[in-house]
Amino acid sequence: MLLFFSFFSIISYDFKLKYDIIFINFRELIKLNYKGNEKGWVETIVGPMYAGKTEELIRRIKRMEYAHKNYIIFKPNIDDRYSDCEIVSHNKKAMKAIGIDHGSEIKRHLKKDVQAVVIDEVQFFDKSLVKYLKELADNGYRVICAGLDTDFRGLPFGPIGDIMAISESVTKLTAICSCCGEPATKTQRIINGKPAYYNDPIILVGEKESYEARCRNCHIVLTGSEEDDK
Numbered sequence: 536m537l538l539f540f541s542f543f544s545i546i547s548y549d550f551k552l553k554y555d556i557i558f559i560n561f562r563e564l565i566k567l568n569y570k571g572n573e574k575g576w577v578e579t580i581v582g583p584m585y586a587g588k589t590e591e592l593i594r595r596i597k598r599m600e601y602a603h604k605n606y607i608i609f610k611p612n613i614d615d616r617y618s619d620c621e622i623v624s625h626n627k628k629a630m631k632a633i634g635i636d637h638g639s640e641i642k643r644h645l646k647k648d649v650q651a652v653v654i655d656e657v658q659f660f661d662k663s664l665v666k667y668l669k670e671l672a673d674n675g676y677r678v679i680c681a682g683l684d685t686d687f688r689g690l691p692f693g694p695i696g697d698i699m700a701i702s703e704s705v706t707k708l709t710a711i712c713s714c715c716g717e718p719a720t721k722t723q724r725i726i727n728g729k730p731a732y733y734n735d736p737i738i739l740v741g742e743k744e745s746y747e748a749r750c751r752n753c754h755i756v757l758t759g760s761e762e763d764d765k
């Protein structure tokens with residue numbers, strides 16, 4: 536009798552275990568289906584000018600090509616330095632991109648088979664971009680952003696702080712300081728051979744003629760505005 540009961544309890548325990556596993560899997564399945572079985576995320580690349588942000592974007596895009604993933608690249612129309620339909624690095628590596636003025640335009644360009652959304656120069660968009668990036672990730676897209684973490688004054692640039700906050704991964708790159716050769720974390724704006732003033736306009740699309748990479752020690756911001764010094 537005792538033998539029969541122990542045999543029965545082993546069988547029923549075993550059945551319960553299996554049942555629980557089936558039940559858990561079923562629950563997981565419902566959960567996944569409810570979420571559309573999609574897992575997206577946001578990864579962000581930041582740093583000063585010349586740090587290699589656009590190069591790193593291009594590297595990640597090339598890896599997607601090896602993985603046969605479909606992607607779409609955006610850039611803000613305001614940045615027309617090299618091209619208005621490409622993202623271009625300082626050493627002239629380029630990839631085709633769609634120029635947009637506002638984050639709300641992203642959705643209308645998405646095709647059914649796109650898995651990743653890539654955006655360069657995110658600092659130029661307004662803060663509403665954060666909402667659109669979050670929506671994309673929530674809907675299963677891999678979102679890859681690149682942009683300046685700080686402006687020429689060394690302060691957070693546009694929506695970048697919020698974008699970094701909602702990102703699953705943030706990569707901070709450094710350039711080489713043009714004064715001392717140490718890693719550069721800041722961008723120095725130079726106007727007529729002089730450091731720019733704190734009150735100068737934040738947006739000034741440009742290149743080597745107006746900007747240098749600098750470390751914290753060598754980075755200079757003149758206080759006030761040029762008018763005050765006249």
Ligand code: ADP
Nearest residue numbers: 584585586587588589590624625626710711748
């Ligand atoms: P970002 O998008 O961050 O401005 P890019 O990817 O467009 O940078 O360009 C990076 C490239 O810039 C480097 O590979 C290098 O060839 C060049 N470069 C020019 N000046 C510097 C510098 N001071 N430090 C590092 N790289 C520099």
Ligand code: TMP
Nearest residue numbers: 583584585686687722737738739740741
């Ligand atoms: P990059 O990071 O790909 O080199 O491009 C940065 C762009 O941002 C470049 O066009 C210069 C511009 N910019 C500003 O408008 N204001 C700033 O304060 C800084 C540092 C750069």
Ligand code: MG
Nearest residue numbers: 588589623624
């Ligand atoms: Mg760039």
Ligand code: ZN
Nearest residue numbers: 712715750753
């Ligand atoms: Zn330095």
